[in-house]
Amino acid sequence: MSTILECKNLSKAYGGKTALSHVSLSLNGGHIIGLLGPNGSGKTTLIKLINGLLTPSEGSLLVGGHPVGVESKRITSYLPDQSYLNANLKIKEIISYFDDFYNDFDKARAYDMLEKLSIHPEAKLKTMSKGTKEKVQLILVMSRRAKLYILDEPIAGVDPAARDYILNTILSNYEEDATILISTHLISDIENILDEVIFIKDGQIVLNSSVDKIREENGKSVDSLFREVFKC
Amino acid sequence: MAWNLNSDRPIFMQLIEIIQISIISGKYAPGSKLPSVRDLASEAAVNPNTMQKALAELERSGLVFSQRTSGRFITEDVAMIEDLKSTLAKEKMKQFLESMRQLGFQKEETLALMSKFLKGDHS
Numbered sequence: 001m002s003t004i005l006e007c008k009n010l011s012k013a014y015g016g017k018t019a020l021s022h023v024s025l026s027l028n029g030g031h032i033i034g035l036l037g038p039n040g041s042g043k044t045t046l047i048k049l050i051n052g053l054l055t056p057s058e059g060s061l062l063v064g065g066h067p068v069g070v071e072s073k074r075i076t077s078y079l080p081d082q083s084y085l086n087a088n089l090k091i092k093e094i095i096s097y098f099d100d101f102y103n104d105f106d107k108a109r110a111y112d113m114l115e116k117l118s119i120h121p122e123a124k125l126k127t128m129s130k131g132t133k134e135k136v137q138l139i140l141v142m143s144r145r146a147k148l149y150i151l152d153e154p155i156a157g158v159d160p161a162a163r164d165y166i167l168n169t170i171l172s173n174y175e176e177d178a179t180i181l182i183s184t185h186l187i188s189d190i191e192n193i194l195d196e197v198i199f200i201k202d203g204q205i206v207l208n209s210s211v212d213k214i215r216e217e218n219g220k221s222v223d224s225l226f227r228e229v230f231k232c
Numbered sequence: 233m234a235w236n237l238n239s240d241r242p243i244f245m246q247l248i249e250i251i252q253i254s255i256i257s258g259k260y261a262p263g264s265k266l267p268s269v270r271d272l273a274s275e276a277a278v279n280p281n282t283m284q285k286a287l288a289e290l291e292r293s294g295l296v297f298s299q300r301t302s303g304r305f306i307t308e309d310v311a312m313i314e315d316l317k318s319t320l321a322k323e324k325m326k327q328f329l330e331s332m333r334q335l336g337f338q339k340e341e342t343l344a345l346m347s348k349f350l351k352g353d354h355s
Contacts, residue, residue, distance in 0.1 A: 032279055164234065164277065172274050192234075192243060192278045212242035212282065221239035 002029045003065075004148050004179045005050065010059035012045050012203075019045040021203040022059070027179050029147070032170075032193055034222070035183040037200035038230050043183040044081055046200070047152050050181075051078050064147055074103070077146035079137060081153045081183075087126035091119065091136060102144050110143035113169060131158040138166055142173045149180040155189060163189055188223040197222050199229060234277035243278055247286035250276075255295060255306055256317045263308040266296065 005027040012020040020042045027033060037043050048054040049061060052068040063072035085094055091114065099105045114121055117135055125133060134157050141149065154170070155163045163186075171193055174180055184190055191211060199207035206229065214222050237246050254260050266272070266287075273283040287304060290296040294312060298304045307313065332342045 031281065167277065168274060171277070171280070172270070176280075188239065191239070192237060192276075192282075195279050195281050211279075212244055212285075215240060215242045219240055223239065 002177075003027065004029045004063070005181075006062040007046075007050075008060045010046075010049065010061060011057050012042075012049060012054060013057045019203055020049070023200075023203075023205055025198070025205065025208070027181065029177045029179055031195040032174075032180045032182065034187070034190060034194040034197040035181055035200065036185065036187055036197055036222075036226060038185065041200045042203040043200055044152060045203075047078075047150055047181070047183060050148075050150060051076060075147040077141050077144040077149045079141040079149075079151040079154055081156075083133060083137060085125055085137070088124060090122055090124050092121040094125065094136075094140065095121070098140055098143070104145040106143050106145060109173065110139055113139045113143070113173070117165070131162055134158055135162065135166065138169065142169060145175055147175070147178050149174060149178060151180065151182045153184055154182060155184065155186055160189070167193055187226050188221065191222050194222075199226065201230065235275070237276075237278070244282050244286045244289070247276060247278065247283060248289055251286065251290060252295065252316060252320065255313060256320070260306045262306055262310055262313060264306050265302070266304040266306065268303065 003026050005025070007023055007025040010020060010023040010025075011018065023042075023046065035043050035046070045054065049056055050063065050068070052073065061068055064075050066072045066075075089097070095107060095110050098110070099107050111121065114136075117139075119128075119132060119136060119139075125136065128136065134154070138151070138154055141151065149170075151170070155166055158166060167190065170180065170182075182190060182194070194211050196208070196210050197214065198205055211222055214220075214225055218225055235247070235250055237243060251260070255262075260266060267275070269280055269284050269287060272287075273280040276283065287296060291298060291304070294309070295307050295316065296304050297307060329339065329342060337345065
């Protein structure tokens with residue numbers, strides 16, 4: 001199985017504060033991985049490093065064998081934790097924008113998902129509820145045929161029923177050999193669709209294991225283990 | 233509707249049990265074709281790799297077989313399905329007897345209570 005993401009001794013400090021400290025990590029193709037940690041543990045910092053929005057203070061990072069840059073971004077589909085879309089645009093305008101911008105964007109797939117969720121392509125983004133906006137953004141991200149999907153808190157703002165739909169959208173739309181890295185603290189909602197989990201605490205990886213292995217070894221869910229490891 | 237899974241046991245084991253019960257109950261008839269890994273994973277709301285692992289295990293036990301190009305099928309060996317049925321039934325009874333033992337019932341008492349219950353006396 002090919003390695004899609006390789007971090008070696010990766011660190012990031014903001015001024016004097018260390019956000020990520022000597023993280024080494026290797027992710028294989030075809031897996032869904034949960035990046036789990038409490039607020040301020042370094043999840044988003046790691047994600048921003050992978051996407052080239054931050055530069056590492058130390059260490060190296062390869063995505064699909066490429067250093068972070070045009071080649072790595074070509075194969076990475078990223079859902080940020082905050083929206084960057086122009087809210088005055090209609091959904092169909094945003095779709096044609098994505099279609100122009102990304103070679104691997106599948107327009108038909110995007111329209112298909114919009115229809116299933118009864119989201120009207122003529123509607124403007126700003127007229128939509130928070131949950132619907134999140135769905136639109138996820139649709140855009142999952143409509144690319146990428147090698148690495150990075151979803152930063154994809155289900156935080158939506159109700160439980162929509163959460164199920166979104167998880168199902170993720171499951172039924174990712175390319176079989178692609179890797180999905182999902183950052184969240186809503187673990188119990190997402191646990192069943194993960195292969196592996198990474199626990200991150202104070203900028204360091206404290207656990208990297210498979211969901212079934214955690215359950216077998218601890219006799220408890222990843223959610224319960226998380227509550228134990230990160231007990232306040 | 234996602235499959236009903238516990239949170240404290242390995243997921244692939246629970247998937248195996250649910251598929252076994254679907255085979256025993258006839259939801260998946262002997263010799264019939266199973267849905268694809270992806271469809272099953274989507275139905276159960278689990279990771280496709282986990283479903284794959286469960287199906288590989290069922291295949292290893294002979295309950296399911298795969299045909300190179302056309303997918304996975306339920307065994308046509310009805311005796312094997314019957315065997316599985318009685319194995320699972322025995323396990324259920326063991327669990328039941330263990331719960332009764334914890335409540336302080338000896339086997340004979342449990343049996344007497346059970347036959348009384350089955351005759352419709354629920355008092």
